Amino acid sequence: MGARHLRRLCPVAVALLLSLLLAIGFGGSAPAAWTAAxxxxxxxxPxxxxxxxxxxxxSSTPFSADGVFAEWPMPAGYTEKEYFxxxxxxxxxxxxxGVRVVSPCPASVTxxxxxxCSGLPYTTRILIAMPKQPRDFSGNVWVNPLNPSAGYDMRVDWNRTQRYHVRKGNAYVMWTAASWAVDALKQHDPQRYSALHWPSDPRRVGTPYDGIAYxxxxxxxxxxxxxxxDSPLHRYDVERVFEAGFSYDGGLTFTQANIFHNLLRMPGGGGIYDGYLPQGSWAQDMVPLNPWPTGYLPEGDPRxxxxxxxxxxxxxxxxxxxxLPIPISWRRPDSDAPHDRYRGWEVPGASHDDQQTLSDPSNMALFGTVSFxxxxxxxDPPHVSPTDFxxxxxxxxxxxxxxxWVTTGSSPPHASHIEQTDLSNPSKQTIMRDRFGNARGGVRTPQLTVPRSAFHVIDDGPAFCWSIGWSTxxxxxxxxxxxxxxxxxxxxFAAAAKQTVELGFWLEADARExxxxxxxxP
Incomplete structure (x- = not known):
């Protein structure tokens, strides 16, 4: 995509995407400016x-909360609260x-x-969606660093999985996880968010020294x-805490699990999070430590x-x-080993952005359209865009x-990889396809096993078109x-949906829907 098209993006998204492509896609590995000390x-x-x-x-309500501004209403039986x-x-x-603390810490940070760069004071906000009645709570808390890719907090994972969490009675905790998203909150409501503070390099978005998120x-x-x-959930019987994220926040979740789960521990030495669900992220793994771009690992690093x-x-x-034109470096074998429980699922037909993410009311209010x-x-017809996969x-x-997996020890199903002819230089063209034009391999769902459309990813056009799928x-x-x-x-289709539930890749309630x-x- 050309610079003319990139300028249509918000400045934050431009900086993030350019840094990503320069660091790992088109410009070679970033220099290794670290030592082992x-x-x-x-x-x-703490x-x-x-x-x-x-x-x-x-006159003052939380930004992007359900039922506020343009957002959808909070589901029945749930409430939402904001804290700092x-x-x-x-x-x-x-x-x-391994990892070390950045030393010395530049004056631009503080x-x-x-x-x-240790002992840096911060204040950020959290939004908690929870059952109104503690008796309806499942015991499971899901934590999601909100997605900041458009320059402000987006509820990407919540928008896609809200019905699941509400059906189960989970608490879902979202938090602002980047300096530019904190700045956007302060611009949105200077009085409400005046206390927020996120140490970073303020000279421009996308430099290192923004990585306190872990x-x-x-x-x-x-x-x-x-x-x-003192916990916001103290009236609820919390049993387990999980972390989930998609795209940018999926990268944060991956690195939290891969690097910091073993370093940042509970009193007594136990892990803080009981499980992790990183989604829609790439490279190592999309978000480096401090981030963009010098925190990236060189190609071939086992981490x-x-x-x-x-x-x-x-x-x-x-x-x-x-x-994407980025090496597929995350693939590894599944494992059921006690200290290496891991599954990798790849979903053919699915796009980074779809109707569930792009119809977010905040996006619609900002861009004036269901997709941006x-x-x-x-x-335009006959294409369906954004995709309804x-x-x-x-x-x-x-x-x-x-x-x-955590509560009963029941192992998740295994899935094959999407069939790909070149993992070092991938593209739309290197994905192998069936006779209908859909990708082969991966998690097979009814929209592919009982096809009515061909699903495509990475649309042509400016800015975020790279993330938007469509179908014909x-x-x-x-x-x-x-x-x-x-x-x-x-x-x-109904028979295929039942089989997908039996295989473990859909839930029964979703199949019925x-x-x-x-x-x-007709």
């Missing part, structure tokens, strides 16, 4: 301090053998040069897991792949991440499988060769 050893992370609930008033959390955190970088995530996790009287840890990980990727931008090549159903199944209907001649009638198609929606079609 002073590696961080495991230590007990607990974040939490404020009283930040009041909702007629505070503490001190460090900014890290890779060494040859105003004065410091011996190291300490903050750990301190928040300990606050929720210990559930002392590009998930290592051993005492909490399970299910990593889920859409087809988009297999089709509207100039993508395949926006049901990635969220697979994400729900992965979340449920992760909980069951199969020809009438192909459809009539597959199905004797509309009723026959619906019967085959898909079948109900299909029944309304």
């Amino acid at each position: 002073g590696d961080v050893e495991p230590f007990v992370t 607990r974040a301090a939490v404020s009283a609930e930040v009041a909702w008033t007629s 959390i505070s503490g001190t955190a460090s900014i890290y970088e890779y060494s040859d053998t 105003g004065d040069a410091r011996p190291s 300490d903050v995530a750990a301190q928040l996790g300990r606050l929720l897991k210990e559930n002392t009287p 590009l792949r998930m290592g051993s840890r005492d909490a399970p990980v299910i990593k889920v990727n859409t087809e988009t991440e297999l089709a 931008p509207s100039e993508c090549a395949h926006k 049901r990635y969220g159903y697979v994400a729900n199944a992965a979340a449920d499988a992760l909980v069951n 209907p199969l020809s009438n001649s192909v459809l009539t060769s597959l199905y004797t009638s509309s009723a026959d198609y619906k019967r085959q 898909a079948i109900r929606e299909l029944a309304t079609l």
